[in-house]
Amino acid sequence: MLPFAWLLIQTLAFAAKSSYVVYLGGHSHGIRLSSVDLDAVTESHYDFLGSFLGSHEHAREAMFYSFTRHINGFAANLDDEVAAEIGILK
Incomplete structure (x- = not known):
């Protein structure tokens, strides 16, 4: 039963994310x-997003x-809370 519970949690976590385009000018x-x-440029994007997600x-x-x-x-792919x-x- 444990693998099923893990799969269910992973599915719910994935379902809560949406794809966003972040325009920085x-x-x-x-x-x-x-x-x-x-x-x-790409590294600066990782740095920016990492400041919200907690890590690079x-x-x-x-x-x-x-x-x-x-x-x-x-x-x-971000949680709605992080996007906000x-x-x-939205």
Whole structure:
């Protein structure tokens, strides 16, 4: 019975999350981008999200896309409470 209970808890935890796009405005980098610039943008997204989730690792688990070129933002699976804390309106 224990594996079933664990699966049920995991299913409920997953069901409580929704996908959100977090828009952070424009980028400060120039037109000519290196892979270092793009990596720095993604790392800044992990840092930002990690400040709400408690760790860089939790941010890596939640975020599934980082917008690095035209807009500054990311897409992540978040609890509604965390999204509200960030300031995302539903």
